[in-house]
Amino acid sequence: xxxxxxxxxxxxxxxxxxxxxxxxxxxxxxxxxxxxxxxxxxxxxxxxxxxxxxxxxxxxxxxxxxxxxxxxxxxxxxxxxxxxxxxxxxxxxxxxxxxxxxxxxxxxxxxxxxxxxxxxxxxxxxxxxxxxxxxxxxxxxxxxxxxxxxxxxxxxxxxxxxxxxxxxxxxxxxxxxxxxxxxxxxxxxxxxxxxxxxxxxxxxxxxxxxxxxxxxxxxxxxxxxxxxxxxxxxxxxxxxxxxxxxxxxxxxxxxxxxxxxxxxxxxxxxxxxxxxxxxxxxxxxxxxxxxxxxxxxxxxxxxxxxxxxxxxxxxxxxxxxxxx
Amino acid sequence: xxxxxxxxxxxxxxxxxxxxxxxxxxxxxxxxxxxxxxxxxxxxxxxxxxxxxxxxxxxxxxxxxxxxxxxxxxxxxxxxxxxxxxxxxxxxxxxxxxxxxxxxxxxxxxxxxxxxxxxxxxxxxxxx
Numbered sequence: 259x260x261x262x263x264x265x266x267x268x269x270x271x272x273x274x275x276x277x278x279x280x281x282x283x284x285x286x287x288x289x290x291x292x293x294x295x296x297x298x299x300x301x302x303x304x305x306x307x308x309x310x311x312x313x314x315x316x317x318x319x320x321x322x323x324x325x326x327x328x329x330x331x332x333x334x335x336x337x338x339x340x341x342x343x344x345x346x347x348x349x350x351x352x353x354x355x356x357x358x359x360x361x362x363x364x365x366x367x368x369x370x371x372x373x374x375x376x377x378x379x380x381x382x383x384x385x386x387x388x389x390x391x392x393x394x395x396x397x398x399x400x401x402x403x404x405x406x407x408x409x410x411x412x413x414x415x416x417x418x419x420x421x422x423x424x425x426x427x428x429x430x431x432x433x434x435x436x437x438x439x440x441x442x443x444x445x446x447x448x449x450x451x452x453x454x455x456x457x458x459x460x461x462x463x464x465x466x467x468x469x470x471x472x473x474x475x476x477x478x479x480x481x482x483x484x485x486x487x488x489x490x491x492x493x494x495x496x497x498x499x500x501x502x503x504x505x506x507x508x509x510x511x512x513x514x515x516x517x518x519x520x521x522x523x524x525x526x527x528x529x530x531x532x533x534x535x536x537x538x539x540x541x542x543x544x545x546x547x548x549x550x551x552x553x554x555x556x557x558x559x560x561x562x563x564x565x566x567x568x569x570x571x572x573x574x575x576x577x578x579x580x581x582x
Numbered sequence: 583x584x585x586x587x588x589x590x591x592x593x594x595x596x597x598x599x600x601x602x603x604x605x606x607x608x609x610x611x612x613x614x615x616x617x618x619x620x621x622x623x624x625x626x627x628x629x630x631x632x633x634x635x636x637x638x639x640x641x642x643x644x645x646x647x648x649x650x651x652x653x654x655x656x657x658x659x660x661x662x663x664x665x666x667x668x669x670x671x672x673x674x675x676x677x678x679x680x681x682x683x684x685x686x687x688x689x690x691x692x693x694x695x696x697x698x699x700x701x702x703x704x705x706x707x708x709x710x
Contacts, residue, residue, distance in 0.1 A: 383584040384599075384628055386612070388619045388655065447627045452586045459584070545589040547629035 268344035270508060272335065274515055275351055283328060286526060291320055291369075293530065294538045300366055301538035302374040316369070323365055327358055348425075352573040359566070370540065380537075382544040383455035394444045394470060400437050403482055407434055410485045413493030421492050426485060428572040433481040435565040440470050442558040448539040449547065461533045468525040475518040483510045583611055587628070595630055599638035607647060607658060608703055618648065618656040 291300045296309060299316055309317070331354045338346050391397075407430050414421050443466060450458040487507030495503055585602035593601070606612040619627070624635045639656050642648045648656040682692045 379589045381586055381588045382628060383586050384602075384624060386583045386585060386603075386606070386619060388617050389623060445623070445626060447623075449627065449629055450584075452584075452588075455584045455586070544629055545587065545591070546595055 265344045267508070268347040270512075271347050271351065272338075274512065276335070278519055279328070279331065281523070283324070285523070287324055288321070291317060293534075294536075294541075295534065298538060298541060299373060300369045301540050302369055303377065303541045304373060316373075320365065323361060327354075327361055330354075330357065349573060349577065352569065356570055356573065374541070377541060377543050379545055380542045381452035383450045383452045383458075385450065385455070385459050387459075389444055391441060391444055394467065395440050400440075403433065403437070403478055406482050406486050410482075410489035413489035417489075417493035419492060419497070421488075424572070424576075426488070428569070429481045429485040431565075431568050431572065433478045433485065435561075435568065436473050436478040439473060439558075439561050439565060442561040443470050443473075446558040449544045451537050451542060454536060457532070458536055461529065461536060464525075464532060465529055468521075468529065472518065472522050472525065475514060475521055480511060480514045480518060483507075483514050487511065595628075596634050596638040596641070599624070599635065600641045603638075603642060604647060612658050614658055616658045617654060618658070620655050 292298075294301055297306075298304060299308065299313060300320075304313065331350075334350045334353065338344065338350055411426070411430070414423075414426055446466070447462060450462065484507070487510060491499055491503060491507060583606065585599070585606065587595070587598050587602070591598055603612065603618070612618075618624075618639070621632055621635045621639055625632045628635075639648065639650065642656070643650050646659060649659045650656050679692065682695065687695070
């Protein structure tokens with residue numbers, strides 16, 4: 259049995275990411291503006307006949323943006339394959355996320371700025387249900403995650419061999435950074451319309467738990483499994499361990515990633531089924547506030563800026579260093 | 583359990599919250615010992631200032647409807663808060679009746695309205 263080396267790991271990563279990107283494009287992304295039905299565009303209420311008129315150019319604009327993003331991603335991947343510079347895979351994957359997320363946020367913000375000038379004011383419902391961290395977060399599991407990161411670093415530092423500390427630091431940052439993110443998600447919410455308040459509340463609960471679970475699997479446990487696996491290979495096993503150990507690490511990572519993908523697409527289907535005919539957040543405003551579609555938790559935005567900014571810095575640092 | 587805040591309500595937000603919670607207590611939907619969400623959570627959920635909710639909670643506390651305990655938040659204390667002077671108790675009723683008279687309703691219509699509202703309140707309370 260051959261051993262997966264660094265190149266093999268990079269190719270393996272590409273094989274994990276590409277099907278997800280294609281599936282997301284076909285199943286979720288291409289018709290994203292229509293996710294709330296023909297009465298809305300990207301969650302913004304539009305007049306009847308919108309898609310026979312100016313809606314066509316809005317849809318075309320969205321499709322052009324998505325095609326451009328995927329085109330850049332495809333070109334980057336083609337360049338890696340052609341030049342066989344597999345070590346650029348993390349930069350390619352991270353770079354795509356760093357371009358994609360702001361582009362989507364930007365398009366959403368632009369849509370709201372142009373199409374949702376004065377959303378209708380509607381009565382608002384307040385759920386008198388207390389949200390406690392412990393109702394959503396398993397503290398023993400989070401403690402275990404912190405302990406595993408600590409153990410990984412102990413193994414790496416006491417292994418007596420050179421290791422890629424930057425990758426380990428990035429993985430630790432991504433994994434541990436999710437914990438305050440989950441806390442911010444518990445506090446995050448958006449106003450519930452009084453009409454069908456119960457259904458809106460249930461959808462909000464399901465989506466809150468879904469995003470927390472998904473970020474826990476993909477960003478926390480996937481990273482932890484890889485970090486711990488690398489640390490065990492580095493600190494406990496001989497310089498050239500049996501292939502089965504390396505495959506065990508790769509297999510564990512693949513299992514967590516695969517589970518995350520099942521949770522992601524299943525959850526998105528569930529939320530679409532629950533909220534397909536509900537008034538989307540941000541398409542209306544409360545009697546005393548602005549229309550909010552990203553939730554009212556400032557803590558979440560602060561956390562996301564710090565966490566995502568950190569990942570950005572980790573990814574840009576080697577590029578800047580190479581450039582200078 | 584939901585509290586609805588209307589778009590055409592002229593009362594300040596804190597008053598709407600206070601009155602809404604009192605209404606739920608009167609109907610028996612909020613019972614003694616139940617915990618209200620934190621000020622921060624309510625402010626976040628409604629998208630209003632923290633102080634607005636804090637004022638509402640303080641008013642409920644002053645009137646004896648909730649007890650604010652450190653660590654557990656605001657807890658519904660009782661459906662019968664500390665006794666008020668009879669004149670004090672009737673003041674809001676007097677204001678409401680004045681409004682109804684000024685809006686042109688006859689005495690019979692007002693009595694009928696009050697009876698209906700009271701029946702609704704008691705019916706909702708007894709179903710819990």
